[in-house]
Amino acid sequence: MKTIYTIGKIFGAFLLSLLIHQTISAQNTVPRDSVLAGAKDVISQTTYCGLVTLDTAGLPQTRTMNPFPVKDDFVIWFATSRGSEKVKEIRHNPNVNVYFADHGKAIGYVSIAGKAEVIDDKELLVKMKREYWEGIPNWKDIFVLIKINPVTMEVIDYKHGINNDPQTFKAPAIQF
16 A cells, blocks of 8 residues: 555656646747747847858857848848958858847847848849948948848847746747
8 A cells, every 4th residue: 555655646746747847838938929029129129239150160250230120021131341251251151140139238139040141232232221321432332231031039038028948048939
């Protein structure tokens, strides 16, 4: 009888731990729409972001960038000098990461891994022109666009309760 009681206690403890695990997992499952909305909110509160490329030795290189406003598709656009190292690195290896955060405000962060491409299209460049470029002689010949198509996105948005998993610290992520 004592053996059955012990087995019952063990089985009960197992069921309780399973229930707790499922409850925690359910709490950390964030709907896709909520992740997207949280990402838009965090991105809208940041002026600059970090663009990480890989150099020819495979080492990460990070630059502070000023992206164009990000739309609902989360395609990210930048303008840069056609002769910059980042352009060379993207042409060599299009795998990049873009990191949006304002740690002074503690709003959270958005990290987007994607595929970058250099777009050398003067008509599109003129359409996307920023006011201050007028002060740069021959800006149409200097700048190219960088387009980043998102592959995955991780989001932490404290304001909307989009937090990392308390056990693994993994942030909610989505695939595009």
